[in-house]
Amino acid sequence: MSVYLLRRLIQAVGVVLAMSLIVFVGVFAIGDPVEILISPDADQMERERAIKALGLDLPLWQQYGIFLGKALQGDLGRSFVFNEPALTLIMQRMPATLELALAATFGAILIGLPLGLYAGLRPNSVGSKAIMAGSILGFSLPTFWVGLMLIMVFAVQLGWLPSTGRGETVTILGTRWSFFTMDGLAHMVMPALNLALFKISLVIRLTRAGVRETMLMDYVKFARAKGLSPFRVTFVHVFKNILIPVVTVTGLEFGSTIAFSVVTESIFAWPGMGKLIIDSINVLDRPVIVAYLMIIVLMFITINLIVDLTYSVLDPRVRLEGK
Amino acid sequence: MTAPTLEVRNLCTHFFTRAGVVRAVDDVSFTVRRGQVLGLVGESGSGKTVTGFSIMGLVDAPGRIVSGSILFQGKDLASLSEEEMRHLRGNRIAMIFQDPMMTLNPVLRIDTQMIETVQAHEKVSDDEARARARDALGMVGIPSPDERLKSYPHQFSGGMRQRVAIAIALLHRPDLIVADEPTTALDVTIQGQILAEVQKLCANTGTAMIWITHDLSVVAGLADDIAVMYAGKVVEYGDVGEVLDTPLHPYTHGLIGSVPSRNKRGEPLRQIPGMTPSLLNLPEGCAFRARCPRAQTDCVQRPELREWLPARFARCHHPHREEAAAA
Numbered sequence: 001m002s003v004y005l006l007r008r009l010i011q012a013v014g015v016v017l018a019m020s021l022i023v024f025v026g027v028f029a030i031g032d033p034v035e036i037l038i039s040p041d042a043d044q045m046e047r048e049r050a051i052k053a054l055g056l057d058l059p060l061w062q063q064y065g066i067f068l069g070k071a072l073q074g075d076l077g078r079s080f081v082f083n084e085p086a087l088t089l090i091m092q093r094m095p096a097t098l099e100l101a102l103a104a105t106f107g108a109i110l111i112g113l114p115l116g117l118y119a120g121l122r123p124n125s126v127g128s129k130a131i132m133a134g135s136i137l138g139f140s141l142p143t144f145w146v147g148l149m150l151i152m153v154f155a156v157q158l159g160w161l162p163s164t165g166r167g168e169t170v171t172i173l174g175t176r177w178s179f180f181t182m183d184g185l186a187h188m189v190m191p192a193l194n195l196a197l198f199k200i201s202l203v204i205r206l207t208r209a210g211v212r213e214t215m216l217m218d219y220v221k222f223a224r225a226k227g228l229s230p231f232r233v234t235f236v237h238v239f240k241n242i243l244i245p246v247v248t249v250t251g252l253e254f255g256s257t258i259a260f261s262v263v264t265e266s267i268f269a270w271p272g273m274g275k276l277i278i279d280s281i282n283v284l285d286r287p288v289i290v291a292y293l294m295i296i297v298l299m300f301i302t303i304n305l306i307v308d309l310t311y312s313v314l315d316p317r318v319r320l321e322g323k
Numbered sequence: 324m325t326a327p328t329l330e331v332r333n334l335c336t337h338f339f340t341r342a343g344v345v346r347a348v349d350d351v352s353f354t355v356r357r358g359q360v361l362g363l364v365g366e367s368g369s370g371k372t373v374t375g376f377s378i379m380g381l382v383d384a385p386g387r388i389v390s391g392s393i394l395f396q397g398k399d400l401a402s403l404s405e406e407e408m409r410h411l412r413g414n415r416i417a418m419i420f421q422d423p424m425m426t427l428n429p430v431l432r433i434d435t436q437m438i439e440t441v442q443a444h445e446k447v448s449d450d451e452a453r454a455r456a457r458d459a460l461g462m463v464g465i466p467s468p469d470e471r472l473k474s475y476p477h478q479f480s481g482g483m484r485q486r487v488a489i490a491i492a493l494l495h496r497p498d499l500i501v502a503d504e505p506t507t508a509l510d511v512t513i514q515g516q517i518l519a520e521v522q523k524l525c526a527n528t529g530t531a532m533i534w535i536t537h538d539l540s541v542v543a544g545l546a547d548d549i550a551v552m553y554a555g556k557v558v559e560y561g562d563v564g565e566v567l568d569t570p571l572h573p574y575t576h577g578l579i580g581s582v583p584s585r586n587k588r589g590e591p592l593r594q595i596p597g598m599t600p601s602l603l604n605l606p607e608g609c610a611f612r613a614r615c616p617r618a619q620t621d622c623v624q625r626p627e628l629r630e631w632l633p634a635r636f637a638r639c640h641h642p643h644r645e646e647a648a649a650a
């Protein structure tokens with residue numbers, strides 16, 4: 001177990017290093033922030049002083065070295081725009097994004113599992129065909145378009161739901177959460193649904209495929225041969241088996257949900273990391289971009305590890321003792 | 324005289340596939356009495372498993388019992404509702420499957436899978452159900468059953484898993500067990516042990532059993548009666564000793580010829596020439612015609628199962644009658 005964790009840790013360090021290099025070079029290639037940051041009527045002297053202050057006069061490899069050295073001490077640089085540590089900026093906005101991504105993920109499971117189960121158990125019914133057709137739409141409609149449609153219908157036409165911001169929040173453990181107020185929840189419904197759409201379709205399809213495959217297994221027939229009720233066969237024998245792929249995939253997808261929330265947050269003016277990164281890209285605020293990407297990488301690595309550990313809990317065959 | 328435990332009469336179970344109708348079971352009849360073992364023998368694909376599933380009421384679409392009756396203690400199972408059938412399944416009639424590696428749910432502990440079986444048919448406490456499960460494991464020779472109850476299937480060998488499956492089948496002391504090639508996937512020594520144990524259990528409890536196999540040597544030592552299946556039909560049926568000594572049907576004759584132990588030493592193993600026919604579009608008349616050494620022109624007429632000698636049935640126009648009668 002501990003050997004396994006240690007190996008995973010070493011792998012993680014390698015991935016982070018490689019990513020940091022790619023990110024750094026990539027962001028460097030996007031454009032020169034000086035043009036945007038320094039007012040056009042600044043004279044040559046001022047320009048040079050600013051460039052020096054930001055460390056942009058050094059060659060790339062040197063800039064990278066400095067970045068790496070500071071990063072090891074937990075300093076991912078200061079925002080050019082806000083003149084605040086990039087990490088602080090991101091951390092301030094992370095709860096909003098996490099909250100949205102969690103709501104989307106649990107929403108997707110809550111909606112997707114029952115629909116997928118139904119579609120798998122009654123594959124030829126009209127309802128199942130409608131569900132499957134709907135899931136294709138969920139896969140293929142672009143997020144931004146669906147977001148705009150949601151706003152058009154539920155905010156503009158019907159006026160049922162608010163379309164921007166987090167609404168009222170409460171502070172728990174030093175961070176603000178929308179989840180615990182009615183107003184906050186109302187603000188969360190549309191963006192969470194928007195973000196969940198792709199995932200709902202994914203869960204539906206995974207569940208349906210899992211049910212159809214599992215129903216054919218000998219152990220399901222044997223469970224029926226024991227005289228168990230159809231309810232127990234479905235919700236214990238079949239369900240526990242399909243939970244494995246569903247949990248694995250939605251877990252792994254959590255990282256992409258956070259990454260994808262960029263689009264949703266922009267549309268619904270949700271003040272999370274996604275909105276911050278879009279704003280930062282617009283003004284080429286390099287330290288924030290780099291810090292954001294590094295945090296996303298770390299998140300992916302952590303999520304993968306957690307999913308692996310959960311997987312071993314759900315599936316007794318891969319318990320980690322042997323590893 | 325009380326009704327036999329099971330009486331299958333002219334059972335037909337067909338699969339309605341896109342390619343056509345598969346007559347997997349086509350006119351199968353046999354009887355099993357209390358405490359008796361019927362050996363159901365035939366090549367792979369001859370319809371043995373589908374016969375077993377038909378008795379259990381577990382034939383799934385596109386398959387369906389199209390005609391015939393399955394009388395269990397005089398009651399026709401085909402006329403029961405799904406709910407009534409469910410109360411018999413695992414309770415009065417139990418089945419053991421062929422592949423022990425596939426029959427236990429991989430993500431549920433053994434105790435879960437046994438306790439749920441007890442509680443499906445009897446309102447008993449968890450503790451009592453667990454005690455029953457433990458006793459059943461002990462009965463089939465699983466050491467330290469208390470500990471083993473907490474294991475998952477993958478922690479058992481194939482032989483042990485089949486013992487667990489047998490223990491599950493025995494939980495409610497059923498009146499009938501359908502054992503579908505339960506030892507085929509196991510090695511020979513374990514096969515022998517399990518055979519001996521099951522035989523003892525049945526004799527002690529009066530349980531009737533259908534032992535499905537493609538191995539004649541297993542049937543010889545175990546069964547009272549034998550039914551030989553070919554292409555979905557019973558082609559020979561009778562007392563196991565008589566059938567194996569003097570088979571009536573040319574197919575049974577061929578099968579016995581291909582059992583190694585019955586051959587003279589050094590003589591090459593005799594095989595039945597030809598292939599098992601596809602159950603889709605079976606030819607008119609006797610399905611064994613193309614492979615039969617005794618076939619004559621009238622074999623294009625469909626033969627019926629007929630009692631050629633007292634309690635000796637064969638589905639053939641030209642059975643090995645003289646040898647059998649002489650014996």
Ligand SMILES: Nc1ncnc2c1ncn2[C@@H]1O[C@H](COP(=O)(O)OP(=O)(O)O)[C@@H](O)[C@H]1O
Pocket residue numbers: 338340345347365366367368369370371372373374384385386602
């Ligand atoms: N679900 C199914 N759909 C179509 N045909 C089937 C199905 N199940 C079984 N069969 C057919 O029924 C025949 C008998 O199968 P089976 O009873 O499993 O044979 P055995 O147990 O004697 O080896 C086979 O030819 C098989 O193709």
Ligand code: SF4
Pocket residue numbers: 572573574609610611612613615616617618619622626638639640641642
């Ligand atoms: S009916 Fe004819 S072909 Fe069929 S087994 Fe008998 S002799 Fe052979």
Ligand SMILES: [Mg+2]
Pocket residue numbers: 368371372373421503
């Ligand atoms: Mg079979």
